[in-house]
Amino acid sequence: MIKNVVFMGTPDFAVGTLEALINSKYEVSAVFTQPDKPKGRGKAVQMTPVKEIAMEHEIPVYQPVKIREEQWIEVLKDLAPDVIVVVAFGQIIPKAILELPKYGCINVHASLLPAYRGAAPIQWAVINGDEKSGVTTMRMDTGLDTGDMILKEEVTLDKKETGGSLFDKLSEVGARLLIRTLEELEDGTAQFEKQPVESTTEYAEMLTKKSGNIDWNKSAAEIECLIRGMNPWPSAYTAWRGKTLKIWAASVYSKKEIDEMAVPGTVVGVTKQALLVQTGDGVLALEELQPEGKKRMPVDAFLRGYPMEAGEMI
Numbered sequence: 001m002i003k004n005v006v007f008m009g010t011p012d013f014a015v016g017t018l019e020a021l022i023n024s025k026y027e028v029s030a031v032f033t034q035p036d037k038p039k040g041r042g043k044a045v046q047m048t049p050v051k052e053i054a055m056e057h058e059i060p061v062y063q064p065v066k067i068r069e070e071q072w073i074e075v076l077k078d079l080a081p082d083v084i085v086v087v088a089f090g091q092i093i094p095k096a097i098l099e100l101p102k103y104g105c106i107n108v109h110a111s112l113l114p115a116y117r118g119a120a121p122i123q124w125a126v127i128n129g130d131e132k133s134g135v136t137t138m139r140m141d142t143g144l145d146t147g148d149m150i151l152k153e154e155v156t157l158d159k160k161e162t163g164g165s166l167f168d169k170l171s172e173v174g175a176r177l178l179i180r181t182l183e184e185l186e187d188g189t190a191q192f193e194k195q196p197v198e199s200t201t202e203y204a205e206m207l208t209k210k211s212g213n214i215d216w217n218k219s220a221a222e223i224e225c226l227i228r229g230m231n232p233w234p235s236a237y238t239a240w241r242g243k244t245l246k247i248w249a250a251s252v253y254s255k256k257e258i259d260e261m262a263v264p265g266t267v268v269g270v271t272k273q274a275l276l277v278q279t280g281d282g283v284l285a286l287e288e289l290q291p292e293g294k295k296r297m298p299v300d301a302f303l304r305g306y307p308m309e310a311g312e313m314i
Contacts, residue, residue: 002103002186006081008032008067009050013122013171014087017108018053020175021085026182028059030079032072034090035063068094076100083185085178086140095142103185105140108174110167111204112136112152114195117145118204122170123163127229128201129221132156133166135174137181139192148192150181162231212236216265216314220252220282235290238265240314248296249288267312272300277314286314 005026007018010033021028031054039046047055054061064072067089073096076084083103086093088110098105111121113136118124125133134154138147153173157166184190212230214223214237227236227250237246253276262268262278269276274285290296291306 002082002182003027004029004080004082005182006030006032006076006079006084006101007050007054007087008084008089008093009087010034010048010090011088012049013110013167013174014089014108015049015053016171016175017085017087017178018050020179022053022057022059024179024182028054028057029081030060030062032062032064032067032089035065064091067091067097073097073100083182085182087174087178092144093140098140098142103182106150106178106181106185107138107140107145107147108178109136109138109145110170110174112154113138113145113149114199115201116204117199119206121204122166123207123229124202124204125229126157126161126163126166127225129225130157133170135170135177137174137177138195146195148194150184150190150192151177153177160228162228164232207234209234214238214247216277217280220279220284223279223284224250224252238314243292245292245314246290246296247286247288248290249286251285251287253283253285263313265313267308267310267314269310270303270308272303274299275308275314 005021005028007021007028009018031050033048033050036045036047038044051061062075076097077100081101083101084105086105087108093105109121111125112134116124122133132154134152136152137150139150141147155169155173181190212234214226227247230236231248235246237244264278264280266278267275268278268283274287277284277286286299288296288298289302
């Protein structure tokens, strides 16, 4: 039986799974999360989302800088978990820890493995214009997201899916799927499927602020997907009048009366609803913008403060 669970996770995505565990028949004896970090303009030290939930429920919290250090392996030996649940913890789990629990280390990964191994599977699914994503539970090994798969659940992406909206959907799915996985491990019905050596997609590398820098030479469809995938973080942006202009919403412009011979990045039309920008293939209608130091706003509000005409580069 699974009685004693140790949970390892850090960001918002992991919170739903931790809460599902807390509300289940399983006992969470300890939580491991990343160290607190300063955030915001004031650089005030902020607890991780997982730590906040653990403290609300009076669960012991450990925050190793490096989980592979011997002191933390000893702590885990003393805790003697039946299973370790790992959700976006943010550190590589060493073999010595993977082999500790009777039922192993079970990971909740936000992709349909073997697709999108890596740190940012949710955003890359949107950026690449995928029609489907999902969650996979797996028994971890020493590889990066290469362990044996246990359960999967697909999610269909909406046409206007953002990184944030898909994040919320997959977090909910992951929480539900983890409980089912533990139940199947416990009653002996869990089936393990080995992954192929090669991933079926590119590696889902971690995003940085620079990842949102728009290349107007790409197609309108590619840029529109990038804008949605970067919403809410790190956000898509372009340089405009010497400052940063964030772009939060856009659509591929389907009307044909626009002259598409302009240089990519040129504003080729201005309406109350959109700025029409030439790309390397097609025209993109920018619908929600955020000038540097200002709030997000629809185009009509933007134009009242920042008049713009066709021919300007953006």
